[in-house]
Amino acid sequence: MDVTISPAGLRAVPELSYLTAQNVARYRAIMRFIYVEYQRLKYWLRPEEIYNGVLAWGVLDNYTLELCLSDLESLKGWGNLASRHDGGRALSLEEYMRKKSQYLLTPYAIEIERMLETLEKVKGYGGSLETTYFDTIAACIHEIRENAMLFEPGKALLNWEKLYEAFKTMHENAADFIASIHSIQAEEMMATEGFLALKDSLTNYLQHFVKGLQRSAYRIEGQLLRVGDGLRDVYLEKVLADEQTKPRLEQGKSAEELWLEYRQGWNNLKRWFIGDEQEPSELTLLEKATKDTIAKIVRSAVRLQERRRGGMSRRNDLETLGRRFAQMETLNDAHRLAAYAFGLFPSRHLQGHDERDTESADVSAWQVPPNVRLIRTRSRKRSNRTSAEPMRTHTAKREAYREQMKAQLEEEKAFVELMKGMGETRIAHLPILKPKERMRLLQWIGRCTATRARSFVTPDGYQITVSLPDDEEAAVLRSEDGDLTMLNYTIQVTEGVTLHG
Template identity: 70%
Template sequence: MDERLGASALRPVAELNYLNATNVARYRAIMRFIYLEYQRLKYWLKPEEIYEGVQAWGVLEGYTLDYCLSDLEQLKNWGNLASRHDGGRALSLEEYMRKKSQYLLTPYSIEIERMLEALEKVKGYGGSLETTYFDTIAECVHFIRERADQMQEGEALHNWEKLYLAFKTMHENAADFIASIHSIQAEEMMATDGFLAMKENLVNYLQHFVKSLQRSAYKIEGQLLKVTPHLRDLYLENVTADELRKPRIEEGKSAEELLAELQQGWRNLTRWFIGDDTGVSELTLLEKATKETIAKVVRSAVRLQERRRGGVSRRGDLEMIARRFAQLDRLEDAHKLAAYVFGLFETRHLQGEDRRETERADASTWEEPPNIRLIRTRSRRRAVRGASEPMRSHNAKREAYREQVQAMLAEERHFVEKMLGYGSVQISKLAPLNGKERMRLLQWIGRCTGTASRAFVTADGYKVAVLVPEPYETGLLRCEDGELAMPNYRIQVMKGEEAHG
């Protein structure tokens, strides 16, 4: 589908002129009255009816019928209203002399007034994290898999409208809810003590959504992967045919345009749940954003609790403890009371290697000789400049680390060459593996299943790909230390030129 903007998408919208015109109050009142009458199924209106309806609201001072006629003609010129000649009989000489017309809202104006009506009700971001939409989407995708080749007339369109409405509503509500958590109003509310009362319910709500997301949404991902291109095209063609069967008075979209829109909608659905070559799925991003929101809520609650505890006066407790100390006669009793009240003082941990004189288990710490450590001062005063210290050499450590890395790369290269000999093999067909090989194979599977392409490239240029088995198809991974039951993945290892070929 060509997603480039056409000339119609870039034209100036003259229908919006009445929202910022000089006499905006008069135009808004006329358009709102005609829109309310349109909702009452009264479409063509006379100027006298419009004038009387606007005057009944009492919002315009000094407004006359001549002004109303002038405003109606201006709205007609902007494309907000359509007019026709009123063929009714004139009841007075004034009506006979005046050009009689009736006015009707244009489709653009209806959508503009609907938008304005919705904007007047906006209070913040709103939104919600509803999990029922996932069940609806899963049900519709399952219906496509089972009935795409044998749907009755109208079933495909009904299923598509139900599927895409649930998907669109779920996505918009989730995006709005997450945005509301990060808004300025939410930041201010999280800094108040009243937030602690709702913190528990909010965290439970977010956690419940994450659990449902992990349980239901990934099932949808699996079902979408099983919808073959042939099945998808057949289903979308049935939806297009059902849409074209609807009787329309006005000229509608062609079959090619409808099919292109449906294909784009299907791509949006699969990109949201599965992802594509350009990045991870929106599902993954939503799960990450929800978890980050939970962490943010918990951090805000912890800060509030710490601030509340910090503001509590402990003068009475300290006075009581002071009286207890004053009542003691012996220093040892004072030491014991201090141990109960204050506990151990903060300790300092010194890093280093202890040189022990004996390996006796019963030797006391106090019998060991002290280890002298140089402690730097924390004073802000500049220390006296002393002799310069020689530069320390870390060549030995770097060489040891280099040898360790080279050994790991050699082990990985040996395992890659071993798997390259198989070419393409299932888990159950592998020869017994040792512990390191098993961990490396499981790491490969984790890296592949975490990407949309189910593959990655090693440091030496070999491509490792994993084919996901059918549900409930398991195999035994034989190892030297036992057997591991797991999904019977198929592992493919290819050289660089084979992977690109």
């Protein structure tokens, strides 16, 4: 993104001086009172009104009208206030002798007070993950594609303001929400027991956002790719024309500045959803950050549950076991109970690969055949020299694995040839597939949709290309183990791609 700045953008900001001045409390009280009156549509104020209003708050001690007049002139010198002569009649000699003025907030001062008012309401990062913004953006871009040449006066600017406001709000809220998850307060909260009650709702919230993002955001990406440079310029020219028809009493931005601003805004929108050659899109980064946040929440919950289990008291269990020992009539029965409760004390731990016939948890250890291990003696006595043990060979296992891999490669090659023979085909036109063929086809679709080119090349040189349906048409992928409803993708397998090292 090309960023330019003018010398005026590097100047000092004297309008902020009253926030760090020595009498900051007096200045802020005056500015806040004038700003509150400005919100009530009362713009020009006399010094007496300002003094009485600040005095009524009761936040300043020993404050006089003379100090108020001095503060007003200081604020005027910094550029926070503008003044004009008050032509009203004087009601006393003191008023007649004093220079009478009325004061008004400058545009800079209004924005500063508005910022301070917002900062006072900040409680953490805030933010949210809402998928409704994606629907608004998609609707606006769809309207641009359909009616860019037919926008009535004023409609193009209304569409642009709605589009860019939704995009800006969505981006800022998402960034703030993800940042709040990684804040120190969130880290401390995730380490408390109360987090377990919040874990499920927070995880569902994030998963709902990821699903909405995958459903709507990639549709926006496809629509943006269909808006060419010519259509974009026509649309932005109509937006510029609508903006210039607004009556303004002050000098605003020139047509060239507005055009560059709209072009930059459109480029920001396109880069956020599509990306560029140097870096991936912000959409991809947001999806990854959301998934990482879900994983972080799950890990924190698992640690809490493990800590809770590890800190459980076994006092009742031990007392019950002690009573059982006290009830034993013979020492042999006590030995048997100890063996059941604590195991064999003089035990040896053997390390090695446990060869099991089944992974079922219901199978008892007594039902599994034993694993024979040769144990060397630790005796210091010299034993008779035994015959050398032969070297173990794994040739049979390697051959079995090689045959398995050859069969798998043959199945993959046969499926590629099958898809290549069909040419460019859609999901709805495919025959009934075997389970392995269905899994392989879904892997192809997943790899293609994860790339911008919507294609990839197999190690054998075949190029797999997947195209999205224009109207989001649904189709049923039939296989021997069931049916799957999905988008009616178009799949094409071509041969002859040359791979370069």
